[in-house]
Amino acid sequence: MEIEAVPELPEQWLVAHREGDSDAFGKLVQRYRRPVFGYLVRCSVPESDRDDLFQDIFIKIHQRADQYDEARPLHPWLFTVVANTVRSYFSKKKLRSFFVWEPAPEDVKDPAPDSEARASTKETAAWLERAIEALPMPQREVLVLATIERLPLKDIASILAMPVNTVKTHVRRARLRLVESYERRTRLNHDG
Numbered sequence: 001m002e003i004e005a006v007p008e009l010p011e012q013w014l015v016a017h018r019e020g021d022s023d024a025f026g027k028l029v030q031r032y033r034r035p036v037f038g039y040l041v042r043c044s045v046p047e048s049d050r051d052d053l054f055q056d057i058f059i060k061i062h063q064r065a066d067q068y069d070e071a072r073p074l075h076p077w078l079f080t081v082v083a084n085t086v087r088s089y090f091s092k093k094k095l096r097s098f099f100v101w102e103p104a105p106e107d108v109k110d111p112a113p114d115s116e117a118r119a120s121t122k123e124t125a126a127w128l129e130r131a132i133e134a135l136p137m138p139q140r141e142v143l144v145l146a147t148i149e150r151l152p153l154k155d156i157a158s159i160l161a162m163p164v165n166t167v168k169t170h171v172r173r174a175r176l177r178l179v180e181s182y183e184r185r186t187r188l189n190h191d192g
Contacts, residue, residue: 001084009032010027010028010032010074010075011070011073011074012024013027013028013031013075013135014028014065014068014069014070015027017062017065018065018066020070025062028061029058032078034053035148035149036057036082037050037054038090038148039079039082039083039086039144039145039149040053040086040146041088041133042140042144042148043137043141043144044133045086045089045138049089051088053085053086056085057081057082057085058061060081061081061170062087063083073155075151075157076088076152076158076159077149079145079149079155080158080159080160083141083145083159083160090137092116109110110167122157127185128178130153131177131181131182132144132178133176134177134181135174135177135178137172137174138160138170139164139170139177140174141170142156142160142167142170142174143159143171143173143174145159145160145176146155146167146171153167153168153171
């Protein structure tokens, strides 16, 4: 009896899982573990709830696998489930107006040659995480999906159920707020 190899593309993993391949879903979870956790962190899901929400997201993906159209890209479909689950979480917890921020885990070690440059980089990264945290949730969601997940604006519009022009407005406003915040920070550091 010949054993079929697990496909190499995430889209194929979900289809293979749907067709009964017991290894495919595990590969899908491993492939999307970091992006989904990153999204949860950047959307201010408290650390104490992240594991449960992560499991809930993948249970929903499993349950909705038959709804996935394999002719379309998986990434936007999957992040629709992620974004809707996070929105539902905040709606149920009534935490939309107050968020607990946890900095994103460091993914890459800084290759800077001296400790001063490393300290400056860490300080800037921490500042950026706080600045993103301060954005209104619609701007934060759109910014994370556009810049970190690198999704096209039309996919973000579909995921968040908003017009493309609204997505563009949120991205623009989020970027402008970050630039203004950075300029204030630079002036304070220069003057202080």
